[in-house]
Amino acid sequence: MRRLSFLSFQVLLLLLTYLSADNCRETCTSARPLNANSVDSVLDGAVRTTTLSTSQESIFEPIVEVETVESCANNYKNFKSRPHSVSITEFGAVGDGKTLNTHAFENAMFYLRTYADKGGVQLYIPAGRWLTGSIKLISHLTLFLENEATILGSQDLKDYPIIPGLPSYGRGRELPGPRHSSLINSEGLEDVVITGDNGTIDGQGAVWWSAFYNKTLDYTRGHLVELIDSKDILISNLTFRDSPFWTIHPVYCRNVVVKDMTILAPLDSPNTDGINPDSSQYVCIEDCYISVGDDAIAIKSGWDEYGTSYGMPSKHIDVRRIIVHSMTSAGIAFGSEMSGGISDVKVDHMIVYGARWGIRFKTGMGRGGYIRNITVNNVDMRSVRTAIAFTGNYGEHPDENWNRTDFPVIENILIENVVGENITQAGLFLGLPESPFHNIHLANIALDVKSESEDWNCSSVAGTYFFVWPQPCPDFTKEELMT
Structure with a gap:
């Protein structure tokens, strides 16, 4: 596949930045941790506006910068x-x-x-x-x-x-x-x-x-x-x-x-x-800096037959304005323990650097459950090995009683407004033949992938894409106009 020149990538990045800003002009802010000026401001749930320090600005250039800071905490x-x-x-x-x-x-x-x-x-x-x-x-x-x-x-x-x-x-x-x-x-x-x-x-x-x-x-x-x-x-x-x-x-x-x-x-x-x-x-979950030895954030809901039997999903979760560093794992992960189901999750404005995976969905045969109705929006990745990963072969089980025919359902996932520099692999989508990942939508994504690397690796997945570089594998159908 033909590679972008550095100049072409910068032009594409500018266009994506414009599209991203236009898409979320009323609500988006730059991803950054906020430092409370007083305890009362934390306890009273006040909406605050802060600015990046000079050192942070020299490392991270946010996708879009506006003055208003919305807080999901105000809903609680x-x-x-x-x-x-x-x-x-x-x-x-x-x-x-x-x-x-x-x-x-x-x-x-x-x-x-x-x-x-x-x-x-x-x-x-x-x-x-x-x-x-x-x-x-x-x-x-x-x-x-x-x-x-x-x-x-x-x-x-x-x-x-x-x-x-x-x-x-x-x-x-x-x-x-x-x-x-x-x-x-x-x-x-x-x-x-x-x-x-x-x-x-x-x-x-x-x-x-x-x-x-x-x-x-x-x-x-x-x-x-x-x-x-x-x-x-x-x-x-x-x-x-x-x-x-x-x-x-x-x-x-x-x-x-x-x-x-x-x-x-x-x-x-x-x-x-x-x-x-x-x-x-x-x-x-908002305004946090996380640097750890595994997934920075991982949304879960129980393990195999025990999670299925308990039947309590994770849902209605908001993640916004997070900076993460995780050399061995993911910036944001779903699973692998997801047998009770995961749905209705919104991730908005995340900076991921030095990670093995940027965005990761992980499950496997015997998990059962579902991951659906997930939106990941406005992600800035730097030096990430695999930007977007969906893996259906995560095989660890609690005991020998797991159900070999209990297959997870992964569907209705939107990943949009993602930029990445120094990426080793754009995407990995390895679904289960018995339960392929479907309705996976990729939009407004520009990744600067290393020239010696494979861009995408796909099997048992179906979805659409709009304005994505490098161009995804044939399992994804191009949309001419986003609806």
Whole structure:
């Protein structure tokens, strides 16, 4: 296939930029993390406008820049400041980075329950390094971390109680049987805020990663933050780093907002996904920077026969203005655990750099379920190996009881307004012959693919394209005019 010259690519990129701007002129903004100027602005859900720093502008040139910043968080509960505040030091906690404060946090949660009918309460974490094992939150609580406050996860695995596997997984995700609890966790709660003045929650995950690599784990690792069967959740304006496993995992949740977050882990750390909504509905993820060792964002809904039986989909999810870096995995992923179904997801304004995949859909025989009604819009990729990947051969299963005839359905997917520089492969679409991917639509896409690389690899897929370079494989039919 004939390649674009550098000049031709720049002309095509300018035209695509114009089309992208015209297509979303009223609502789009540049992809970037926003830094809150005050806690009240976070808790009151205010719409703010910020600008990129000089260093960011030198690296990223957004597809379109406008002044208005729309927030999907405005569609959810308006979280306000609590009328009461108590410091963790009042329960005997010591912020020296050495004293184990698990009991102080347990005592605080027990006492603070009394504020549930009084407008709730804020647990204030002042500057210091607060070492603790697993913390179980309560309803109507704001966990607030001051600017130089760090909650440190204990490096003793015994400080993380063993709990049952999730019913939609049937076991621990890594190993059969139960699993470790997460550093920060909740179940059956409502009205929970985890926020601060850019404080930090550090999972100190290296000890977990070492145990994983050395195969000395007896149970599946816990996450940094896991929220189970909870609603009205806000996580904002903090740095999360070095999770043992996935970083933020809302599962069976409703009305969840994750915004203004920095999520970090070494690029070679195992399975340190950034944000994984799982069998959850009405989720808003916006204005975050994520650099981790696995998928930056992965939307899930249960694993094989357990996910199908549990039957709780992930749906009504908005992802916007995200910058991601993931050398080993994807910027945004759907699956592979998607047996309960994934639908009605909108991804808008994402910058992906140095990733193995830019946009990835992953599933396999035995998954069942569906991924449908997905829109991915305005994505800027830099140095990505495969820009768009749909793979139907993801074959890991929880046990031998998976259904060999339970095939996933992947349909009604729109990917538009995508630009990429230094791309190794434009697209990979490997569907299942028994259940081909269909109604896949590609529009306004310009990718600067390395000359020695294969542009597209396709099988068992059908769709359409409009204004896409390099030209997709014959499995996609050209549309003369977008409707």
